[in-house]
Amino acid sequence: MSKRYLNFPNERAQHLLKVLIDKYIKSGYPVSSRMLSKDSSIGISSATIRNVMSELEDLGFLQAPHTSSGKIPTIKGYRFFVDTLVNLKPPKYEELERLEDDFKSTDSQSLVLSASNFLSGVTKLAGVVTIPRKISMVLKQIEFLKLSDYRVLAIIVLNDMDVQNKILTTKKNYSRNELIEAGNYLTKEFGHLELSKARELLIEQLTRTGDRMSSIMSGAIDMANQAFPEINSESEFIVAGETNLMGDEGLNDVHKLKELFEAFGRQSDLLELLNQSLYIDGVQIFIGQESGYEILDDCSIVSAPYSNEDDTIGVLGVIGPTRMEYEKVIPVVDITAKLLASALKSTD
Incomplete structure (x- = not known):
């Protein structure tokens, strides 16, 4: 003992x-x-x-x-x-069969998305998967759609598969044609660049957008700076099923839930916690205050690293209330990490 x-x-x-x-x-x-x-x-x-x-x-x-x-x-x-x-209960055969079908993709980004969605769907909690370290996020296309006079929907396509949407507040009332022109300009200038590089060039251009650039191009760069997802130099993660946490009795404080969702968006604190599992074999569990982050005091995180050959390249897990079904969540996390590792090897 x-x-x-x-x-x-x-x-x-x-x-x-x-x-x-x-x-x-x-x-x-x-x-x-x-x-x-x-x-x-x-x-x-x-x-x-x-x-x-x-x-x-x-x-x-x-x-x-x-x-x-x-x-x-x-x-x-x-x-x-x-x-x-705890008496662990392995996932049902049909659940594993569904995951194996989802893992038939040859695209690494799709595999990560499938893993996070599977973890969320089976546990009815939030599933989280860090992006494999070797995968860079490449900007493919950006479009802007007019919602109202000063509100625009940015549609960003990354790595051909991942589509992200973000609502922006603009300083100018852009016409539909101006937004199309801005999207075309950004796609031409920054498409096919790694997102981290695109952000770096954007920041450079923001410092010199005076008279040398048209107001449309200057506005396009400003909108793109708002729209591009933040990239962490170490890694990043995908979360699925955050809304599952809204109906849980153990997380019914609206203020705390709002702070938790903000932490998902901010990423840095949660990423630091997940990365503690990178070099530990098997499943690791943080219960309540064990995480060291006050926002997670009412939550548990069950996580496990996944690898490609001999190298650990990421972490996946489930986030939910301390009153979660550990007997079900622990084996689901464990086997998903193993199946994701196997699927990633087959894409090489």
Whole structure:
């Protein structure tokens, strides 16, 4: 037993803790001694159950939310559950078959998108996959569509497959023809460049857009600077299923949810956390405050590295509330990482 659990529960208390956490994960409601007494696998009186629950609370594995008579697991309780008690349930055959079909693509970018969508779809949480380090994002085309007098929709095509949309606020009321001209100019000037290089050239041009450039071209560069996705020099990631988190009872604080979505867009903090899994074999789990980021205090991240031959080139995982179905999420993350690695090898 790890030093983390020098004062760990006896066998009876461990079983009760497992049953309680399983029930809490399924229902989302604090679990009372009366509810546990109805479980045939426990086989002890309500009074004994209350005593064991009290012991678990004293040891820091359970807590009572507000004035509720029931108990819920603490971060320490979840950690003991994940390390010691959880019974993993592998993905269903039809789910794996669907993923293998999605992984028949020969395009690396498509494989990453498929992996994030699969993780999100199977777990009903947010799936995240960092872009493989060897893949650069190349700008193929950019278009602008007029939404209203000072609002424009930018449509950016990257690597032939990835289409990103962004709504921009402009300083000028551009006509439809002016927006077409701006999109054509940017595609001609920056198309087929790596996005990081395109941004670098954009910034250079922004510093010299005075009288030497027409107002249309100057405006085009300004809009493109707003529209181009931020590129991190180390890596970046794709998130699918963020909206799945909106309906979860454990993440029902609108302010915290807004901050979490902003963290997805900002990328840097979450990327730093994901990259901690780059050189660790197998699945790694951050529960609540273990992540070191306050915005993730109510979340868990289950992640695993994926490789191409002998080189680890990225990380994938699932982000959700601490009250997630670990028994299902852990094996899904593990096998998706292995299948993505295999699919990437076949594209070389």
